[in-house]
Amino acid sequence: MNNETIPFEESLFINQNAKYILSILNEDVRSSSWLLTNGIHKIGRLNDKEIILDDVTVSRNHAYISVDDDMLLITDEGSTNGIFVNGELTKETQLFSGTRLQIGKYFLIISSVDAS
Secondary structure, eight states: OOSOOOOOOHHHHHHHTOOEEEEEOOTTSOOOEEEEOSEEEEEESSTTSSEEOOSTTSOTTOEEEEEETTEEEEEEOSOSSOEEETTEEESEEEEOTTOEEEETTEEEEEEEOOOO
Protein backbone atom coordinates (compact mmCIF):
# COMPACT_ATOMS: atom_id res chain seq x y z
CA MET A 1 0.00 0.00 0.00
CA ASN A 2 1.32 3.46 -0.79
CA ASN A 3 1.40 6.59 1.37
CA GLU A 4 -1.18 8.50 -0.64
CA THR A 5 -4.56 9.28 0.84
CA ILE A 6 -7.42 7.92 -1.22
CA PRO A 7 -9.97 10.69 -1.88
CA PHE A 8 -13.31 10.35 -0.16
CA GLU A 9 -16.37 9.92 -2.34
CA GLU A 10 -18.57 13.01 -2.42
CA SER A 11 -21.58 10.97 -1.26
CA LEU A 12 -19.67 10.04 1.91
CA PHE A 13 -19.69 13.67 3.05
CA ILE A 14 -23.41 14.04 2.46
CA ASN A 15 -24.24 10.83 4.33
CA GLN A 16 -21.88 11.50 7.23
CA ASN A 17 -22.51 15.27 7.54
CA ALA A 18 -18.76 15.68 7.99
CA LYS A 19 -17.53 19.04 9.20
CA TYR A 20 -13.79 18.33 9.28
CA ILE A 21 -11.19 15.74 8.25
CA LEU A 22 -8.31 14.70 10.51
CA SER A 23 -5.37 13.32 8.49
CA ILE A 24 -2.01 11.77 9.40
CA LEU A 25 1.02 13.55 7.90
CA ASN A 26 3.80 11.08 8.85
CA GLU A 27 5.67 9.85 5.77
CA ASP A 28 6.62 6.55 7.41
CA VAL A 29 3.03 5.72 8.36
CA ARG A 30 0.30 4.55 6.02
CA SER A 31 -1.99 7.52 5.37
CA SER A 32 -5.22 7.61 7.32
CA SER A 33 -8.00 10.14 7.54
CA TRP A 34 -11.08 10.35 9.72
CA LEU A 35 -14.31 12.23 9.07
CA LEU A 36 -15.23 14.40 12.03
CA THR A 37 -18.99 14.90 12.38
CA ASN A 38 -20.80 16.66 15.20
CA GLY A 39 -20.12 14.81 18.45
CA ILE A 40 -17.19 13.35 20.40
CA HIS A 41 -14.31 11.54 18.67
CA LYS A 42 -12.10 9.55 21.10
CA ILE A 43 -8.37 9.17 20.33
CA GLY A 44 -6.10 6.48 21.74
CA ARG A 45 -4.41 3.11 21.39
CA LEU A 46 -7.42 0.97 22.33
CA ASN A 47 -9.62 -0.71 19.72
CA ASP A 48 -12.75 0.92 21.14
CA LYS A 49 -11.53 4.38 20.06
CA GLU A 50 -12.79 5.99 16.87
CA ILE A 51 -9.32 7.33 16.05
CA ILE A 52 -6.82 4.55 16.81
CA LEU A 53 -3.16 5.57 16.85
CA ASP A 54 -1.38 2.31 17.54
CA ASP A 55 1.97 3.17 19.08
CA VAL A 56 3.39 3.16 22.63
CA THR A 57 3.82 6.95 22.41
CA VAL A 58 0.01 7.26 22.42
CA SER A 59 -1.91 6.62 25.65
CA ARG A 60 -4.77 4.13 25.71
CA ASN A 61 -7.18 7.00 26.42
CA HIS A 62 -5.19 9.91 25.00
CA ALA A 63 -7.65 12.64 24.06
CA TYR A 64 -10.91 13.47 22.38
CA ILE A 65 -12.07 15.96 19.78
CA SER A 66 -15.53 17.46 20.15
CA VAL A 67 -17.26 18.95 17.12
CA ASP A 68 -20.27 21.24 17.42
CA ASP A 69 -20.90 22.71 13.97
CA ASP A 70 -18.12 25.31 13.57
CA MET A 71 -16.63 24.77 17.06
CA LEU A 72 -13.85 22.18 17.21
CA LEU A 73 -12.11 21.46 20.53
CA ILE A 74 -9.41 18.97 21.56
CA THR A 75 -9.05 17.84 25.17
CA ASP A 76 -6.25 15.77 26.72
CA GLU A 77 -7.55 12.90 28.86
CA GLY A 78 -4.51 12.81 31.14
CA SER A 79 -2.19 11.27 28.54
CA THR A 80 1.46 10.54 29.30
CA ASN A 81 2.97 12.49 26.38
CA GLY A 82 0.36 15.24 26.00
CA ILE A 83 -0.99 16.97 22.91
CA PHE A 84 0.91 19.54 20.89
CA VAL A 85 -1.18 22.00 18.89
CA ASN A 86 0.86 24.00 16.39
CA GLY A 87 3.96 23.09 18.42
CA GLU A 88 2.58 24.15 21.83
CA LEU A 89 1.79 21.66 24.61
CA THR A 90 -1.85 22.04 25.67
CA LYS A 91 -4.51 20.37 27.80
CA GLU A 92 -7.45 21.81 25.86
CA THR A 93 -7.76 24.21 22.94
CA GLN A 94 -9.94 25.19 20.04
CA LEU A 95 -8.93 23.84 16.62
CA PHE A 96 -9.35 25.37 13.18
CA SER A 97 -8.82 24.23 9.62
CA GLY A 98 -5.06 24.08 9.08
CA THR A 99 -4.25 23.34 12.73
CA ARG A 100 -1.40 20.86 13.12
CA LEU A 101 -1.43 18.34 15.96
CA GLN A 102 1.14 15.99 17.42
CA ILE A 103 -0.13 13.02 19.39
CA GLY A 104 2.71 10.71 20.33
CA LYS A 105 4.78 10.08 17.20
CA TYR A 106 1.89 11.06 14.91
CA PHE A 107 1.66 14.39 13.13
CA LEU A 108 -1.87 15.29 11.99
CA ILE A 109 -3.70 18.18 10.36
CA ILE A 110 -7.29 19.38 10.55
CA SER A 111 -9.04 20.35 7.30
CA SER A 112 -12.54 21.73 6.97
CA VAL A 113 -15.04 20.16 4.59
CA ASP A 114 -16.46 22.61 2.09
CA ALA A 115 -20.23 22.39 2.52
CA SER A 116 -20.98 24.00 -0.85
